[in-house]
Amino acid sequence: MSAVLERARDSGAAAAPPRIALSARGVTKRFHIAGAELVALTGIDLDVDDGEFVTILGASGCGKSTLLRLFAGLETADAGTLLHAGQPITGPSLQRGLVFQEPRLFPWLTVAQNVATALLNAPVGPEVKRLAVADHIALVGLTGFEDAWPHQLSGGMAQRAAIARGLVNGPDVLLMDEPFGALDALTRARLQRELRRIWERERTTTLLVTHDVDEALLLGTRIVVMTPRPGRIARIFDLTSGLTRDHADAGFARLRAEVLATLDDGNNQEGVSRS
Template identity: 60%
Template sequence: MGDTATFPTAAQPATHSALRIHRLGKRYASAQAEGGTLQVLQDIDLDVPAGRFVSIVGASGCGKSTLLRLVLGLEAQYEGRITLDGRPIAGTGPERGIVFQDHRLFPWLTVEQNIAVGLRNAPLSPADKRARVAEHVALVGLQGFEKSWPHQISGGMAQRVAIARGLVNRPRVLLLDEPFGALDALTRARLQHELQRIWQAERITMLLVTHDVDEAVFLGDQVVVMQPHPGRIRRIVDVDLPRPRHRSDARFIALRDDVLRDFQDPAAADRPPAPAARPFAGLRLAW
């Protein structure tokens, strides 16, 4: 399905890619909408250079998750163009991984077996797969828990397993759809630090969708602010802060407050909410 893709070997790391989105639009049939169609996304233009971490924030109904769904390749019908390294995206493929808010671990598999599921279709020997899994267990700091079952580990640890599974085949782009949204505040903050460390180690292009402006500024090189009805980019904010970042830094606070002001616009608050959607409901992945 999708573009022909190869799994990079340990001796040959993935080539990091530029993701380009040009005049992207998406609409769905809707009996409640004028004209019978609901415009969910409109004129989205976004360039994500190789190895960049981009955060996308916006109110519910602005099409953030729909955008990730299109980049993942789950839908072929849309307006505009999405390319990875200059090649149009068509269907899903191992060069694009995803981590959801719900870790979606298989309860009958151990930690290492859940991570290995990400290599199910990889043309690697069993020994190479074991080595790749061990490498990613270490990357997310789960040494000693390889044989544990999902019910024996915490929610934060389960989300680390999901991140390792998303990274184990060395995708060019990792998509993150509210990956820490279901966690308590302390675990969320700890995993934000972990994700920052992993990104700095791997330098994979990452696209994060979040409702949390603080998280978006903490992790992103850029923050894409979206507005709804239809979903479109309001502005793009460069986060020119050194890493590791500190939330007490006056520059961090100023940037965060600047982005937050976009959501305190009374005109935006008065707009009616878009119909509820579950863009990843019923999703079946290759693994």
């Protein structure tokens, strides 16, 4: 949560005990396309603990973005339950920030104004909002670009602004749908490091969808590997046991091979990046 907003909202609140931030039980999602039924997800059971960084990995079309949209409240499940902090998810919420593959900045607003749009309904005053916006622009490394227009930003800078907008309201959960997929390799690697740094500071519960194995390994505290459609959870890898996030490390290489083998066992190679 934003330190500025946290102090303004409830300076005297006791620390909350550890909890499950997101939960899915028996979730199934179907779509109807040209009169035919398509089962995107079936039997999804998943808990995401408060403060975790969970990456959902799988090839295009396996339902991982659909699962993210269900947690965001942008889609409704055909069966099963979806909970946020123990409460049913019935629609979008300010407490679940969302970052898409494209920055989706408003072209008629500056960087600072774009970030501030997430605070339009925040129950705090203008000065607190201004400080929160400045804090998060600094957090993503855009100090000095507050008054820049979106067309004046590089792709990576625009995505930084989108991340700041997703975090500025102090959401319980940040949901990210392949946020670096449209960027070149160098910019993507730089922003992966920045996102990891931001998460280590903020400890916002994060759920990130990717088809890039290395990205999942570099960022996640757990990796959820999905099977081809209909999407199921094939395996969950726990990365909290002293993993060195270095391509040259033998342990990293072994785990990478194991994740790839899980994808291969599900005939899920197509559309999965190994770089």
